[in-house]
Amino acid sequence: MSKNLTSRAEDYSKWYNELVVKADLAENSAVRGCMVIKPYGYAIWEKMQAELDRMFKETGHQNAYFPLFVPKSLFEAEEKNAEGFAKECAVVTHYRLQNDPDNEGKLRVDPEAKLEEELIVRPTSEAIIWNTYRGWIQSYRDLPILINQWANVVRWEMRTRLFLRTAEFLWQEGHTAHATKAEALVEAEQMNNVYAEFAENFMAIPVIQGVKTESERFAGAVETYCIEALMQDGKALQAGTSHFLGQNFAKAFDVKFTNNEGKLDYVWATSWGVSTRLMGALIMTHSDDKGLVLPPNLAPSQVVIVPIYKNDEQFDAITEKAEGIIKDLKDLGVSCKFDKRTTHRPGAKFAQHELQGVPLRIAIGPKDIENNTIELARRDTLTKEIVQMGGLAHTIKDLLEVIQDELYNKALNYRDEHITKVDDFETFKKVLENKTGFISAHWDGTSESEQKIKELTKATIRCIPLDNELEEGVCVYSGEPSTQRVLFAKAY
RNA sequence: CGGGGUGUAGCGUAGCCCGGUUAUCGCGCCACGUUUGGGACGUGGAGGCCGCAGGUUCGAAUCCUGCCACCCCGACCA
Incomplete structure (x- = not known):
């Protein structure tokens, strides 16, 4: 691990790229434009997923899974949607490789194995999903359908950046079907609210809710709701979108139902999604020149304990104390890691945990054993203080809530001033x-x-x-x- | 896809213009010892088809040709 991060003032975009790699969140892969999300980065994504998934279910949605591939004929059915994504689609044309007769030890695409119909790797799933929904819907009694899927999608971008724009990315996409326009509109607005609430309360990222202009609207949508966040460099980032699709997809895929008056009508639709791009928003909202700053809600470990000792006897005393703290914290639902690696010295550990954004750091040394104290350091403010052991777990739990709020307020002030x-x-x-x-x-x-x-x-x-x-x-x-x-x- | 640039150890680099023994240095890595309240120090060690393929030459990291990859700037984009 090299010592210093490029500062934000020096080169914001370089700072971002270095931070993602050095904090061990993700790295570029052998596949152009596609990233490897490393365990620490994935753990943060899992925290986001868990909370979003809970919120989706609370608002009545269920998870399902649809295929990665979309036959070209289905993909092109909704004209505007197809046109919007056509320029960035990966396409499967063959289904077999064979040994290359002209090139020993190499494989080639078997020219005999051409697909009858090309398969599009989904850039989004409206087409395959609405083609499926046709078979599920006959009557208003079959509605609404409220489904979400967690999936990967591929958009063949020219220029990519870790988390912000990758050729393959992870996301969730909700696809709902409704009997009335009003109900679909309420759904689209509701999910945009869910995203705003998630961004603000959970990620501590203030967002502005709005609708897109026609030219910025999702291809195939009648109205696109969005949440927009502001990054530290003054650039905006679209953090989530929720689309009212009208009857466009129902018409394209011939999804009709009989309403309660016995009349045939097309189904009304919405779709909504957030992606691993939220990782980029998280990084660029809170982090500083020392590295990542994680809101407590998203930190894989909310607290880390670093022991400082000169001999086994001291280490044993510290370990005993640390284990007590960990247990008390666990009882209050606070996650805490004891960094007892013998291969790194305390200073290196401090630097690493700062780089990785652990919200609170406890250091325990011989002096603390003697005085019944610990040293408590905040990642967000980089301040530290000596704290008495009595009531420590409650102190920490309260402090984590304070940090979560302060991060939000700090970002909100910056946003409002800009x-x-x-x-x-x-x-x-x-x-x-x-x-x-x-x-x-x-x-x-x-x-x-x-x-x-x-x-x-x-x-x-x-x-x-x-x-x-x-x-x-x-x-x-x-x-x-x-x-x-x-x-x-x-x-x- | 247009314009510019760069490929040398895990990372960052010197050498290239002007071809010549064993390819430079730093970080990181490994071993041992001393260390441990903010990124430790010493000693020793390992690690290279110099992006790939071909050519010129007695001899190529260095010169020539082709290819590939990546980066930056445009166009495109959650």
């Missing part, structure tokens, strides 16, 4: 270049203005906030009348 109201295009460009962050500005509602602004500034409309107040104004670019402000930013 929403700038702007009314003219010159200021727009200046704020984007110098201050960065979200810009709240009037927009005339046309794709043309949106496109022009993107070309000129690289900023896109991240969302039209849901809680927007209506306000008369003129478009920051065209000067045409506008009824509300929207949020612009450069985005990941």
Whole structure:
């Protein structure tokens, strides 16, 4: 492990890449654009999964699993969806390899083994799922269908970055079917709320809920709800989306049902997802120049104990004390690891646990044995204090809650300070270049203005906030009348 | 896919222009000893088809050709 991380001020993107690798979260693999998620990174992802899965089930959803492959004829059925993803699809054309007669010891694709119909590796699963739902739905009594799947998908991206954009990524995708438009809309909004609640309460990442403009909308959706977060470098990151799909997929896959008036109608749909990209959001929201900073809710170990000793006798005394602390913490539902490795000295352990973002560190040495104390260090503030043993477990449990809240508030302050109201295009460009962050500005509602602004500034409309107040104004670019402000930013 | 760049040990590198014995240095790794309240020190050691293939040459990490991979900047994107 090399000593120092590149600082954020020096090169934010280099800092991010180094942090992901050095904190042992993930690394690049032999497959272009695909990452290996290492045990420590995967443990954090599992924490996210567990909480999201709980929330999905609490809102009435069940898990299921659909195939990795989508026959091309199904994939192309919903035209807009197909068109939107066509440029980044991996395609299976053959099903067999054979020894290469011209190249000893090598394999080649058997030209005789061409598939009748190509299979698309799913970039998203609407097609295969809606084709399946057709067989499940005849009557309004079969509705709603509320299903989620945990899966991997492939989008053949040109340029990839660990967690933020990989060719293969892990995610969950919910796909629901409803009898009425109103019910589907409620579902799409509900799941966006679930995502917002998860991001804020669990990941300590403040988000803005909104809807996408037409050009940023999911291919095939009527409305795309989203949660947008702001990273420390002032760039926005779309952290989750929930789509109201209208009857587009029902029509494309001919999914009709008889309603309670005996009339035939197409089914209404939603889909919603978050991915391993949330790992990127987590890193870029809280971490610092010493490494990862994990909110207690997401830390694989919330507390780590580092022993400091000169001989076996001291180590035994420390171990006894540590085991007592671990037991008390476990009773309160706090996870704690005892780092008793003899192969590393305390300083190296301190540095490693800081790099990996363990929220609280306890150091116990001979002095602490003597005084009935421990040294308690906070990862988020990098402060440490000597604490008496009495009531330690409760002190720690409370402190973890404080840390969780403070991380959220810190991120919220940063975010709120980086929403700038702007009314003219010159200021727009200046704020984007110098201050960065979200810009709240009037927009005339046309794709043309949106496109022009993107070309000129690289900023896109991240969302039209849901809680927007209506306000008369003129478009920051065209000067045409506008009824509300929207949020612009450069985005990941 | 366009424009630029880089490939030397696990990682970071020197050497390349101007070909010449055993390919440089640091980190990391291994062994032993001394250490342990913020990334220890000493001694010894292991590790290389110099991206791949071909060519020029008495001789190639170095020169030439082709290929591959990766990085940066664009276009695309959760």
